[in-house]
Every structure is written in C-alpha cells, then in structure tokens.
Amino acid sequence: MIIGGVKLEQITAFRGTQLRCKGWRQEALLRMLENVLENGENQKELVVYAALGKAARNWDAYHGIVEALRNIEEDETLVIQSGKPIGILKTHAFAPLVIMANCNIVGKWATSDYFYELQEKGLIMWGGLTAAAWQYIGSQGVIQGTYEIFAAIAEKHFNGSLAGKFILTAGLGGMGGAQPLAGVMVDAAILVVEMDEARVDKRISDGYLQKKTHDLDEALAWIEEAASKGESVSVGLVGNAADIYPELVKRDITPDIVTDQTSAHDLLYGYIPSNYTLDDVKRVRDIHPNKLEQDARASIALEVAAMLTFKNRGAIVFDNGNNIRTQAYEYGVKNAFEIDIFTEAYLRPLFSRAIGPFRWVALTGDENDIHTIDKYIIDHFKDNKIASNWISLANKYVPFQGLPARIGWFGHGERTQLALAVNEMVRNGTLSGPIAFSRDHLDAGAMTHPNIMTERMKDGSDAISDWPLLNAMLSCSSMADLATIHSGGGGYSGYMTSAGITLVADGTVEADIRLKHALDNDTSLGVLRYADAGYEESLDEIEKKGIRRIEL
Amino acid sequence: MIIGGVKLEQITAFRGTQLRCKGWRQEALLRMLENVLENGENQKELVVYAALGKAARNWDAYHGIVEALRNIEEDETLVIQSGKPIGILKTHAFAPLVIMANCNIVGKWATSDYFYELQEKGLIMWGGLTAAAWQYIGSQGVIQGTYEIFAAIAEKHFNGSLAGKFILTAGLGGMGGAQPLAGVMVDAAILVVEMDEARVDKRISDGYLQKKTHDLDEALAWIEEAASKGESVSVGLVGNAADIYPELVKRDITPDIVTDQTSAHDLLYGYIPSNYTLDDVKRVRDIHPNKLEQDARASIALEVAAMLTFKNRGAIVFDNGNNIRTQAYEYGVKNAFEIDIFTEAYLRPLFSRAIGPFRWVALTGDENDIHTIDKYIIDHFKDNKIASNWISLANKYVPFQGLPARIGWFGHGERTQLALAVNEMVRNGTLSGPIAFSRDHLDAGAMTHPNIMTERMKDGSDAISDWPLLNAMLSCSSMADLATIHSGGGGYSGYMTSAGITLVADGTVEADIRLKHALDNDTSLGVLRYADAGYEESLDEIEKKGIRRIEL
Numbered sequence A, B: 001m002i003i004g005g006v007k008l009e010q011i012t013a014f015r016g017t018q019l020r021c022k023g024w025r026q027e028a029l030l031r032m033l034e035n036v037l038e039n040g041e042n043q044k045e046l047v048v049y050a051a052l053g054k055a056a057r058n059w060d061a062y063h064g065i066v067e068a069l070r071n072i073e074e075d076e077t078l079v080i081q082s083g084k085p086i087g088i089l090k091t092h093a094f095a096p097l098v099i100m101a102n103c104n105i106v107g108k109w110a111t112s113d114y115f116y117e118l119q120e121k122g123l124i125m126w127g128g129l130t131a132a133a134w135q136y137i138g139s140q141g142v143i144q145g146t147y148e149i150f151a152a153i154a155e156k157h158f159n160g161s162l163a164g165k166f167i168l169t170a171g172l173g174g175m176g177g178a179q180p181l182a183g184v185m186v187d188a189a190i191l192v193v194e195m196d197e198a199r200v201d202k203r204i205s206d207g208y209l210q211k212k213t214h215d216l217d218e219a220l221a222w223i224e225e226a227a228s229k230g231e232s233v234s235v236g237l238v239g240n241a242a243d244i245y246p247e248l249v250k251r252d253i254t255p256d257i258v259t260d261q262t263s264a265h266d267l268l269y270g271y272i273p274s275n276y277t278l279d280d281v282k283r284v285r286d287i288h289p290n291k292l293e294q295d296a297r298a299s300i301a302l303e304v305a306a307m308l309t310f311k312n313r314g315a316i317v318f319d320n321g322n323n324i325r326t327q328a329y330e331y332g333v334k335n336a337f338e339i340d341i342f343t344e345a346y347l348r349p350l351f352s353r354a355i356g357p358f359r360w361v362a363l364t365g366d367e368n369d370i371h372t373i374d375k376y377i378i379d380h381f382k383d384n385k386i387a388s389n390w391i392s393l394a395n396k397y398v399p400f401q402g403l404p405a406r407i408g409w410f411g412h413g414e415r416t417q418l419a420l421a422v423n424e425m426v427r428n429g430t431l432s433g434p435i436a437f438s439r440d441h442l443d444a445g446a447m448t449h450p451n452i453m454t455e456r457m458k459d460g461s462d463a464i465s466d467w468p469l470l471n472a473m474l475s476c477s478s479m480a481d482l483a484t485i486h487s488g489g490g491g492y493s494g495y496m497t498s499a500g501i502t503l504v505a506d507g508t509v510e511a512d513i514r515l516k517h518a519l520d521n522d523t524s525l526g527v528l529r530y531a532d533a534g535y536e537e538s539l540d541e542i543e544k545k546g547i548r549r550i551e552l
C-alpha cells in the first residue's frame, strides 16, 4: 500500500509471545489496535467499518500511537483525543495505560453538518463503538447479536424454538449479512430481500447464505418446504423490500417474524427506493439528491406500512436499530413507533441484569486458546444457556477473523469468574499467552442512545448520558487497562454516548486484581443504572449478588 | 427549617479536628458538601447559586450522600448521578472516593425544555460548575474572577489603572454581587443596575456595595464625582438594565467599560423583562411562560443593542459568561457576537499556560490556616504577581464565608509546589488540620463552552468536548479524591461540558503522592489542550516544564 509516497505494509496484528513493548499490557493494546485494522474494511483510510468508523485520526496519529505504546512504562497513561495521541502522563500501575475520548461534541453543536466540518479540518474522527476503541473482532459480534435477538424471540413468543418458523428481513450488507447465518443457527427458514445481487453472491461465497433467486415464488416455495419440515434454510431474494413486503401483504402471507436491516438510517447512501436500479441511485444522487431522499423515504413508508400490517396480523415485528421507524414517521406513518425496538423488547431483561456481549481475544494468535476457553465455559457455565448455546454454535458456524476471538453473553460475577479462570490458565501455561477482554459498548451501564439502547426507559431517563460517563470514570478508577468515551458521528451525531473498556489477562497476580475490580464494577454500574430506572430484574440481581445500591 | 413536616437544622460545615467519617479524605468531602450549602443561596431547595445550581438532587439524596460518606472506606468509591447517590463500589486507595456525572444529556435532546421535563420528573439536576461538585467557596471565587478580568482590562487598555474610569454593569445576584467589590478593588467607579431591591440591600449589608438609589441622575452624579477625583465608588441602582442601558445611550453617556451579569442565560428564571415587576415575572411564568420568554428576549435585545452602541463609541464591552449575546442573536441582533467574550479577550493567554483559579479550604474552620498559607505564598511566589496581588487585596476586602478559603491563580508546577508545601504544614502541625484543594471548572483543560470558554479557538475546535471528558478520566486515573463531569442545565442546556477535581491534603505521605500526580496531570492536560489548538504560550510552557506532548 502506498500512502503519500510512502510504502506501507499491510497491517496485521502481531502474533506469538515476543514483546515489542515494555510489558504485555502495552503489547496487548497494540495488538488490539492492529487487529481492528486487520479486520477492518478499508485499511488505507484506517476505516474499520460503517464507512466512517476509524481506528486512528490519520496515519501520523497511528504511528504516534504505536510509538507511544512501544515506549510507555506500566505506570504511565497515554491520552488519545478523537484518534490522535496527545501526551503521556505519569500515573500509577493500577491506572489505565490508555484513556480516550472520541467524537464528543457539546450538545447544541452535535449535528452531522458540524461533525463533517470538524472532520474536514482534521480535528475529529468518528470511532463507531469498537473501532476507535480497538475492540472490534470482525463479524462474530453482529452474528451473535442477531442470533441472540432471534433466540430471545423464540424464548418469549415461540416456546423456545424457531424450527418451522418463517423470518422475513432485508439487507445483506456489512452488518445485515449476518442475518441468514443467525437465522439458520436458530433453525428457522429465513428470507432476506437484497437489491444488490453482488451482495447476495458474496454472502453465498462467504458461507453465510445458502440459496439465491430472483423469483419470489421460488423463494417462498423453498421457505415453505423447509418450514413445513421444521428444517432451517436461508434464501437471498434479489429484489426491493419496498416491493416484496407489500406484495406479501397482498398475497395474505404473514411471516412469523419480520425486521429489516437495510441502511434506512441514510437516505442518500443507504436505502434504495422502489423502481430504482443501483445505477439509478448513483445517477439521481449526483443530479437530484433531494429527489432521491424523497423517493427513499416514500419507499420506506410503504415497507413500514407493510410491517405494521404484518404486526396486526400477528407477526413479531421489530426495528433492528437502523432508524427505519423515524424515517417512516417523518414521511407520515404516524404509528411507525408501534413497532418495537429490539433492545427494549428483547434485550432489556438481560441488560437489567448486566448480561451483555463480553468478548475475549487470544493475543498470541493461537486458535487453541479460544477452543480451550470454549471448553472451560461449556464445562463451568452450564446454567448460562445463552453463552453455552452460542459457543457450541460459533464453533460450528463462525470462522475466526484476525486474532482468534470469542463473544459470549455473561452477567455480573460471571464475567469476573471467567476472566479470573482465564488469567489462571495464562499463568499456568494452559493457554499459549495473554488474553484481552472487552465488551460491546451496547452494554448495560455503557450506552445512552434514546432511539436504540435506551428507548422508552421505564422512568423516562432515555437521554440522560450521565451513565456512560460514570462508566468510563469508574473504569479509570477500577484498574481498567483502557477506557474510552465515544459519541456518535456522521448520521449518528447527537444521538448517542457510550463507554468502552479493555483489560489484559497476562497471568500476573496484578491482573487478577485488575480483572476483578474492573469487571465487577462495570457490570455493577449496569445493574444499578437499570435499578435506578425501576426494573425489577435489577433489584432482584442487586439482592442476589449483594451489589451495594444506595436506597433512598 | 421545616421540609415536608420534618424540622431540619440549618446546615453548616462541621468544624474542628474531630472526624465523623472513617478518614480525613471522606470527612473533607463531607465538609465541602456542607460548606456549599452553608454558602448557598437557598438551602431549603438545596440551591447553591444561579437559581437552579444545586448540591444534591433532593433531601433524600442529600441524606443518602451524607450517610455514604460517613460509612465508606478509603478504598471505596461512591457514585453520584445528577446529585443522587447510586451505589458504593470497591475500588482502591488511590481511586477517587467520589465520582459524579451531573446533568449530561445526549446532544439532540440537550435542550432547556427537555432538561426542565427531566427535572420535573426528578431525574436530573443542574449542578452549575462548583455547586454539585461541592467546591463552591462563596463569593471569593467570583470576586477574584471579576477582579482578574478588570485587572487584565486595565493592563491591556488603560495603562494598568482604572482610577477615574466608569464601569457599567447589571445584576447583583449570587455571582453578580461580586462586581461592585471587584470594581472598588481596581479603584473604579462602578454602577450596577439591579431590579430586585432586596438584592441591593443584601449587598450593602454584606459590605460588597457602598450606595443605593432608585434615581439614575443621583447614581450618575455619584459616579461622576468619584471618577473625577480618581476615587473608587460602587453604586447600586434599582432599575431594569433593559431601560437604563438604552437611556444612557440616549443621553450620550458612554462608560469606559460595560458588561452585564444578570442571568440572561435563563429566560424563565433569570432575566426580568422591561416593564415587569418581580411579581409579574412569577405570575406570567405560571400562566404564560412563552410570553415571558419572548418578552425577556426582546428586552435583552434592547440591552445588547445599547452595549453595541457603547462599543462603537469606544467603550470596552464584554460578555461575562451569561449567554446574553446568544439570546440577543436569536432575537435578531445579528452583530451581537461583535461583543468579546472575556475568556478569549483576557484569560486565554493565561489558560494556555494552565494558569487558572486554584482554591483551598481550611477544613477545621480555622482562619489562621488561610493566613499562614497567604504568608507562605507571599514569601515563596514573588514571581507570581497575579496570585500575590490578589492575596493582599483579598486580605483587605474579602470576608471569609463558610469554611475559610482562598483562591489564587497558579499554573502548572506551581499548584503542586503549593499543595505539597501545605501538606507538609499539615503534617508538621503548622496548620490546625487538613486543607482541601480544588479549582473552578473554568480552567484550561476542564471546559468546553463554545460561547464562553472556547469561543474562536485558533484551530476551530470550539465545541469538541473530548477534553473535559479526558480531564475527568485523567483525574480518576491520577488519584484525585473527587472527580466530576458536568453539562449545562436550564438555559445552558446543550452549551457546555466541564470537569471538576478535589484533593485533600491530610498531611499523609499518600496525600503527597496524590497531590503531585493529580495536580500535575490536571494542568498538563490544560497545556496540552491549548498546544493542540496551536497556542504559542502552550508550546513554550511544554518546552520549559518538560510536559510530555506527542509531536506528530
């Protein structure tokens, strides 16, 4: 790769047990940084995902960070502001090695226009959630997230099984591409509508999707056949969701579960209106962007109207976080928000107990480390069905990407238990080397996002962002190795704030102490946040686990 | 005092060397909390200043905090969300005892309407800067701030002296009440317009204001008489600034310096429109709040138009941080921002070196402790003219309020030097007991406030709030005893984010370590922030003081 006349090697995460830094904690964070680039979509631009979600402000910043990580002592802290390294400060050995704040803008200025202006000037960078925090581990996260939602729906509405059920959805993009795989993992018959045939083909060649057709009748026949036998199948239908959803309504066909994962949040680059080819989209975007936006919104309205009809006919319909309801609502579909958001409908009972997407990465690159931990979990967390189910399925379906990694939904206490066990395995040589722990920012105490994470909170505290800020401050006070605060950029500007945390299990006794404090406190705050909003599950968890809530 | 049928004692800060908590660090924070209430304006409502700036969410929250502070161990952390105690977590002895996040709301929702809605539901509280952070020490902070601005104006525009000069301003509230005293300290003739006669009387009985009148002619006669002789005088005129300022324009009278410190930032509770009595304000607010807002804004527009005319006629006119320009601008005074903000015009060269308002409080209540420290500063900081001038003046003019306290503008290295010397004096018994150190949130690395603190930054980074978030995270990582992140509420909703820090010098060796790390890092980040924006003074400071900036 050549950038500004300088030839750059393709960046991949360093493997093995040799250190380039002054300790494993520093080395671990450096490998996590390299790993998000290895797994990222456009390394030349330092973009990890979602078109703008970056790992560092620019290449100078990247090299400055690498240099800093190679040189800092274990009692120093590197400060990073929106992907740019600022300075190194003397702290202490139980302070984070890295603290970050990415893309935070004062409220009144937190708009996409101002964000783009600052980005243009090189003053800011959007870090997504896990991109700038060096925590992204590839597709596994989103496969697992989608799987978990389907599994929660099965539990809540279908006596625990989706065998014989028909899931309708749309979009096979970066995130949406996980849907057919997740559908098969829950034994369902899943139909995914996608306008871009190349995306359908890619998902087939990736092994994420089984069948492709341009013909709705053929697609439905495959779905019916599998469903009637209780077998799983995934079908990619080349077509427009704004046509197919209403057509099914017309034919009086009602799927069991309906959602959508087109990029409906973005009217210019994300959603293809009915009667447009892919080329039409490009052409109209150049010459008449307003028309494209209007047409996209009109088509979204048709699709959402069909979704509402499915709901009235008894289907389980939910918004998967792409703002499709807002777009339809703004077009005039006044009851669009009768569609549930997935977080509130399915994940809140879990978040109320701080059960959420915990992750670990094998820093030496040895896949056996992940398998060993998989086995440990299957042996020791029999009660945690969510985690143990997932781990068996992931073993079967999910290829490793970058440094071998695994995700699992664990709650308060469980995360610490697992991390301490892993640290012991690092210490006694059962594992080939250190393991890094992190989690998604979409976690109990870590995110305020009133249209996704914290919609319709019981007490109405949807937009209060004290919580993620407290979360990051608490991580800094609780021996985390890296702590970060992110806010939304691009189309998400002004819509969210979140916090991230990373810890390194390097087998030392100090790591035992760090893991215990940081992980316990991270999940405690999650439980306390939902308890404060009045969720029963949290109050129960507090009592069961002895979390020290202050009752007024 | 009786609240909800329960008789409450008037709260004052506990004095003496007896402890009610498990250590001096906890006891210190408890006394700081009590002290902001002792110094506050409306204890019954827990309001410290600025109509809404509170110390705790409500009385239950207050008592919960007190109880928690009395019980926590030195290796635990109390988490406070918008003035409400949430829980106690096990951290470690070099972690903060208290972390807080107050009034933070996600960007798109950060409006005054939404804030009031949340406040109404009891879900949030505005903490001002130092109110919720338990750092307010009474009027001295603002007297000194106002004095420093007048002194800087004298230096920059009037050959170092304001003797014989006429200052016009408005507002004798919690903060504004400091103006007449600061005016006299710089030898000027100062006229302060205030609608509420009770406030004028209070300032006279406090010794902050010399004369009162309802008659503009009499007021001007006093001003002229003093100014002509080069003598200082302070005059409180009962009247409305929206009438008086334009009236002076009409009479072709141009003061030398003009500003305003009414609560113009808040149209419902802060600014009294022309032709309204105090009772009118209450009545209209209840039945027709929109009308009150419109009338307030119209009156502000008249006042600001007059200020602009004064400026055109040669006066030094500045906004003292009450958002008055924004209100006028939104009403239609399109050139409102031709008025300078005091921070950019007078304080930025200081902030670029992290020179800012450092403070200390004698926790036993012994005034001699402050005098001893005053003497130490006068002996040891001869080069710091700003601090030593102030300390002599404060000794003469500023009565102690609540726990004896002092403010002084100190920069990187100086703060640590002073704090370590003080800690040594605590240790060896020169002082009667521990001292708490804090600073205003309006400090170099600690505030993003695009209309006040960070207006027209050299690189255009005005609204990026990564910095105060990093500041708080760094404080948590650097052994601060209390760290907090605040955002604006009421009329400031969506306009700012800041961070606060408190440290306790209890004479221990651990306190030496805490003070050194936390204070050095706090000011380092301040210098780094301005260096990042391109200020020469910061680059110079970095070189002189060996701050470890990462150069890209």
Ligand SMILES: NC(=O)c1ccc[n+]([C@@H]2O[C@H](COP(=O)([O-])OP(=O)(O)OC[C@H]3O[C@@H](n4cnc5c(N)ncnc54)[C@H](O)[C@@H]3O)[C@@H](O)[C@H]2O)c1
Residues within 6 Å of the ligand: A050, A142, A145, A170, A171, A172, A173, A174, A175, A176, A177, A193, A194, A195, A196, A199, A239, A240, A241, A242, A261, A262, A263, A264, A265, A266, A270, A271, A272, A273, A274, A320, A321, A322, A323, A452
């Ligand atoms: N759970 C969450 O909160 C969460 C997580 C990830 C992604 N998302 C959101 O999900 C959406 C999808 O993410 P992505 O990364 O897959 O986006 P993407 O842009 O990579 O893919 C979107 C796909 O939808 C297809 N498409 C667009 N309009 C269509 C139409 N009318 N009919 C059929 N297909 C159409 C496009 O061809 C494209 O392949 C985004 O809005 C994203 O922000 C939410």
Ligand SMILES: NC(=O)c1ccc[n+]([C@@H]2O[C@H](COP(=O)([O-])OP(=O)(O)OC[C@H]3O[C@@H](n4cnc5c(N)ncnc54)[C@H](O)[C@@H]3O)[C@@H](O)[C@H]2O)c1
Residues within 6 Å of the ligand: B049, B050, B051, B142, B145, B170, B171, B172, B173, B174, B175, B176, B177, B193, B194, B195, B196, B199, B239, B240, B241, B242, B261, B262, B263, B264, B265, B266, B270, B271, B272, B273, B274, B320, B321, B322, B323, B442, B452
């Ligand atoms: N330097 C800073 O950044 C800084 C520091 C402190 C306060 N402030 C701001 O300064 C303002 C004043 O603070 P405060 O604590 O004194 O507020 P306050 O509400 O206690 O006092 C405001 C005073 O103004 C008077 N007033 C209102 N409208 C008037 C009018 N039209 N004419 C004459 N008098 C009028 C009121 O009667 C009241 O006494 C606030 O906006 C505050 O946020 C800024």
